Amino acid sequence: MFGIGELTILLLVIVAVLAVKRLPDLTRSAGKAARILKSEKQALKDEAGDRPRPAPHVIRGETTERDIP
Numbered sequence: 001m002f003g004i005g006e007l008t009i010l011l012l013v014i015v016a017v018l019a020v021k022r023l024p025d026l027t028r029s030a031g032k033a034a035r036i037l038k039s040e041k042q043a044l045k046d047e048a049g050d051r052p053r054p055a056p057h058v059i060r061g062e063t064t065e066r067d068i069p
Helices: 004-019 023-050
Strands: none
Touching: none
């Protein structure tokens, strides 16, 4: 009978043979997703750095709402 190691290697070979046709598409999709995430992260970082935070309005004895643009 086969052991766990042999079955694992056999399973990996079968998956590799069946996935050869889709592998380029999968790597291309992963690359696109990584580029999108990187650009969104940079956009958020740029947006946060462009505008200064407004100072809080403090009025003693009253509760006020803060105006956030």
